Amino acid sequence: MTPVHTTPDTQDPVFTVRILKMKSEFLKGFLESLEKFGKLYGPVVRNGVLKYDEVHDVDEVVLTGDWHTLLPLKKLVHPTRFDMFRFDNDGFTTDYPVVEKRVVVGVHPCEIHGLLRLDDVFLQDPVDPYYERARANTAIIGFSCLPDEACLCKSTGTDIVEEGFDLFFVDLEDYYLVWVGSSLGHDMVLENEEYFDEDVLHEDIERYIQWRAKRDSMFVTSFEFKNMPDLMELSYNSDIWDYFAEKCISCGQCTMVCPTCNCYNVVDILDVNSETTGRRERVWDSCMFVDYSLVAGGHNFRGSRADRLKLWYTHKLRAFGGEYGKPSCVGCGRCVRTCPVDINVLTVSRALLQQEVPS
Ligand code: SF4
Ligand code: SF4
Structure with missing residues (x-):
């Protein structure tokens, strides 16, 4: 096969990205074939809610349109709650929450960028072994998407991906352009060569360019992302934080739905009727x-809602970028869709720009 496009790849440093085609009618058979690479996960409706979950029938996977799961993909590699290890008088036994191979399909570009930000945090020295194992066992099959009114990924530059996936499908209606991003993705193609066509022609490139233009035109919301680090710095003592603090109910939903939030607590839980055996839970x-910032002796470093909001937005819009080179907001829009009192990157950025925000 002849590559028509090459870019560096982080899933597998020696691999060169290439692009193929697949007719839409082959998708179902291809997804069904992936079970040999791991248990299939993807966006499915459970109890009326769209979420990443194990797929029992590929027909139930929601792949097209402007859908968004309530919780981001991070829950599969950084579980909401799990036992880290069991302990007793003789020591401890590590308990890994994710040991099975998994293939996650339908992953949007902003989610892939979110995973790359989590990699920055959990895979740098000292490596988090729980995340590392979960990540190594999880193949990523990305899919193109269309924006809804809350999507901000165009503003954050995370509406396209060049790395962080094994395969990435761009839906051109009657066929897909398929980016192969790792040697594992290459193996998935090799196992199913009859589904793929290596001849990406000039008209396919034109179709892709038209698709990009159409998708770009569908973004109705934006914010001045690149100005945010400076404005956060300048507004550290601004009264906008008191304004938002009056409304915030400290529910924590913004942090739970954000694909790049990664804070957790650890709690030792003793077995019933035991003072020496139990488990350490991570939640x-x-x-x-x-x-969150309450320490022994009763002092709270961020006892006020204004201080906590300022911390979060400093982290999202300025501090993470200073540490890792890219801001940690990937523009998924979940804080916009979720906060019950309209505190989100959009309203905060408007306030930072001294524009009117909803009361
Ligand atoms: S700050 Fe909001 S828009 Fe940005 S990544 Fe987090 S939830 Fe998504
Ligand atoms: S979701 Fe909104 S109300 Fe809840 S903690 Fe976040 S900013 Fe405050």
Whole structure:
């Protein structure tokens, strides 16, 4: 096969990205074939809610349109709650929450960027072994998407991906352009060569360019993302934080739905009728909770809602970028869709720009 496009790849440093085609009618058979690479996961409706979950029938996977899961993909590699290890008088036994191979289909570009940000945090020295194992066992099959009114990924530059996936499908209606991003993705193609066509022609490139233009035109919401680090710095003592603090109810939903929030707490839980045996549990935490910064002696470093909001937005829009080179907001729009009192990157950025925000 002849590559028509090459870019560096982070899933597999020696691999060169290439692009193929697949007719839409082959998708179902291809997805069914992936079970040999791991248990299939994807966006499915459970109890009326769209979520990433195990797929029992590929027909139930929701792949097209402007859908968004309630919780991001992070829950599969950084579970909401799990036992880290069991302990007794003789020591401890590690317990890994994710040991099975999994293939996640239908992953949007902003989610892939979210995973890359989590990699920055959890895979740098000292590596988080729980995340590392979960990530290594999880193949990523990306899919193109269309924006809804809350999507901000065009503003954050995370509406396209060049790395972080094994395969990435762009839906051109009667066929897909398929980016192969890793040697595992290459193996998935090799196993199903009859579904793929290597001849990406000039008219396919034109179709792709038209698709990109159409998709770009569908974004109705934007914010001045690149100005945010400076404005956050300048507005550290602004009264906008008191304004938002009056409304915030410290529910923590913004942090739970954000694909790049990664804080957790660890709790030792003794077995019933035992003072020496038990388990250590790891559970998502939120810097929006009042006890997050409470320390021994009763001092709370961020006892006020204004301080907690300022911390979160400093982290999202300025501090993470200073540490890792890219801001940690990937423009998924979940905080816009979720916060019950309209505090989100959009309203905060408007306030930072001294524009009117909804009361
Ligand atoms: S800050 Fe909001 S828009 Fe940005 S990644 Fe987090 S939830 Fe998504
Ligand atoms: S900003 Fe909104 S979602 Fe976040 S804790 Fe406050 S009320 Fe909840």
